[in-house]
Amino acid sequence: MHRTYYFLLLSSFFIILLTGCQQNQDKAIHEGQVSIQPNEEIVRLSGYWNVYQERLLDPMDSTNHLSFDQIKVPGYWDSDTEYGTIELVMQFSESDIGEPKAIYIPQVFSAYKLWLNDELMVENGKVATSKKESVPRGIPKRVYFNVSQEKMILRMQVSNFYYRQPGILGKVYVGNPTAIEDKLIGSTIQEWFSIGAFIIFGINHMLIYINRKKERLSLYFALFCLLYGIRMLLIGQASIFYFFPDFSMIFVLKLNYICIFACLLLFIKYFHLMITTGKSNFIVNFVIITSLLCIVLIILSDPKFFTNLHIVLYFLFFITFSYLLFLIVKGIKKKQVGINIVVFALIVLIATIINDLAYDAQILKTTVLTPYGLLLFIGAQSFTISKRFAGSFSEIEFLSKELENTQRELLFTLGEITETRSKETGNHVKRVANYSYLLALKYGLSKKEAELIKAASTLHDVGKIGIPDSILNKPGKLTEEEYGVIKKHTTIGHQMLKHTNGSLLKAGSLIALTHHEKYDGSGYPKGLQGEDIPLYGRIVAISDVFDALSTDRIYKKAWNMEDILAYFRLEKGKHFDPRLVDIFLDNVKEFIKIKDAFKDEGR
Structure with missing residues (x-):
């Protein structure tokens, strides 16, 4: 089992690496110009684009005498400029003229208008020179066009009053529309696979918590998965706008x-609870309180302010992962369930984080891998929690079995004590129990x-x-009056046992009340008739009478077997259930074996 999971984790790691290694060709961009060859299906326009800060230029504006800077794509502008124009000149070959092409524009903070030559292709949000007039709308877009000439100018007006810095955060692609x-379909499938996995993990462990509310570990884990699944709807392809296009x-x-x-506070709380059984800790409380304060600031403040909380977030990440490493070392020493798998998965996660940091710094030309890690x-x-629960359930199952066996032993002891008061041996209880078991199986009940x-x-x-001893043990x-008192033992037993939810005592209460009822309605205490008498009572009635007739009692000697069988044939349909009598008579040798196996000593 462990080898299987290690294999799955290792396979997943390689899949992540292969995903990261899939890359399209980056084009060399010189002074805001790029050359695109006919045989290139998709090219990534990563590099330095020209930027005209604090100028919103349209296609009719000449840039010949304007000074410009350069910005890195993907990346942020280096200055605090809140609006401007970025530009890229795409040089196509003559053979591309008339060919269909597409451009993919990822999230741009926080509003833009895009032209190709003099044609307005897309407007995302409302570009303006003031916050009052600007409307943010950073949704990824696809732009389709036909190459009309060899030189095509991509010009984009950008305004940002709602994010810490303007910029294009993802990769810009140009190429064959089908490609x-x-x-994008492949990226969407990967994204939705991750979203679905997080949601499924979350729902699964939330159901575990609902059924076992003492297990707060499952609650923290479930909330983390659900929240992260929701977050993935907000980033990447921004799928949330597919469902709610009018969202702000x-x-x-x-x-x-x-x-x-x-997610950060749930993450650290989960691991703290899993490895240290939830004892108070300064680091955990610090991360939780700081995260809650940041959440309050996010709710109350403007995006331009709270998006700068990423500095606090990085600091909390560092503290959380340092503490996590400490907990893992502690878990290894304690031989925590599944800790080796957690360590392996953590190494993969850290590798994906390092990849993303290097990708963000343009050291590596891979892709964002942290969601997969x-x-x-x-x-x-999830596997560790499931394994932990499986261990708990196995232990509970063992303890339940032990408790059930102890309960059965106590019931036998109680029955033996009862029979001792009436000068009978404990073997009467054992014989009736085994007769009843045999009769129930032969009747067709489950084991x-x-x-x-x-x-x-x-x-x-x-x-x-x-019942008073003077009546119970009268030789x-x-x-008639004393017999009336004896008959009360059925209702007394029922009253003693009925106030319970346990299946054993409930069945015992039913049997105590009905084992003296007769099939023709002449029994006691209620005079029930036929199948109105519960089956358990009908079964024990035969077992009890057979034992009473076949053994010595204080008031009589045992009958011989021929007389006993004749009595049961006579009482078939009167005292006893006819079907049960037939089963008893057909299997009487097995009943006799039980009688001989539990003989009373000295009798």
């Missing part, structure tokens, strides 16, 4: 940052239900505890 679509970008930004800080890490946690009847039948005469014939 672009295929690439400000609301999405707030929700994104709230999810990040909430985190998914693998969460999968490992589990037959075991229940066997254990519960030991209480059939428990009500005799309430001669009882008067």
Whole structure:
């Protein structure tokens, strides 16, 4: 089992690496110009684009005498400029003229208008020179066009009053429309696979918590998975806008940052509880309180302010992962369940984080991998929790079995004590129990239900505890009044046992009340008739009478077997259930074996 999971984790790690290694060709961009060859299906326009800060230029504006800077794409502008124009000249070959092309524009903070030559292709939000007039709308877009000439100018007006810095955060692609679509479909499938996995993990462990509310570990884990799944709807392809196209970008930004800080506090609380059994810790409390304060600031403040909380977030990340490493070392020493898998998954997660930091710094030309590393890490946690619960359930199952066996032994002991008061031996209880078990099986009941009847039948005469010894042990014939007192042992036993939810005692209560009822309605205490008498009572009635007739009692000697069988044939359909009598008579040799196996000493 362990080898299987290690293999799955290792396979997942290689899949992540392969995903990261899939890259499209980066084009060399010189002074805001790039050359695109006919044989290039998709190219990534990563590099330095020209930027005209604090100028919103349209296609009719000449840039010949304007000074410009350069910005890195993907990346942020280096200055605090709140609006400007970025430009890239794309040089196509003559053979490309008339060919269809597509450009993919990722999230741009926080509003833009894009032209190709003099044609307005897309407007995302509202570009303006003031916050009052600007409307943020950073949704990824695809732009389709035909190459009209060899030199095509991509010009984009950008304004940002709602994020810490303007910029294009993801990769910009240009190329064959079908290839672009295929690439985006692949990215969307990967994204939705991750979202679905997080949501499924979350729902699964939330159901565990609902059924076992004492297990707060599952609650923290479930909330983390659900919140991170929600966050993934807000980033990347920004799928949230597919479901809610009119959502405010400000609301999405707030929700994104709230999810990040909430996930962080749930993450550290989960690991702290898993490895240290939840004892108070300064680091955990510091991360939780700081995260909650940041969430309050996010709710109350403007995006331009709270998006700068990423500095606090990085600091909390450092503290959290340092503490996590400490907990893992502690877990290894304690031989925590599944800790080796957690360590392996953590290494993968750290590798994906390092990849993303290097990618953000343009040291590596891979792709963002942290969501996949985190998914693998969460999968490992889910396995660890499941294994932990499996161990707990096995222990509970063992303890339940022990408790059930102890309960059965106590019932037999109680039955034996009851019979001792009436000068009978404890073997009477054992014989009736085994007769009842055999009869139940032959009747067609399951082994589990037959075991229940066997254990519960030991209480059939428990009500005799309430009968005076002078009547219970009278050697001669009882008067009518004394017989009336004896009959009360059925209701006394029922009253003693009925106030319970346990299946054993419930069955015992039913048997105590009904084992003296007769099939023709002439029995007691209620005069029930036919199948209105519960089956358990009908079974024990035969077992009890057979034992009473076949053994010596204080008031009589045992009958011979021929007379006993004749009596049962006579009482078929009167005292006893006809079907049960037939079963008894067909299997009487097995009943005799039980009688001989539990003989009374000295009798």
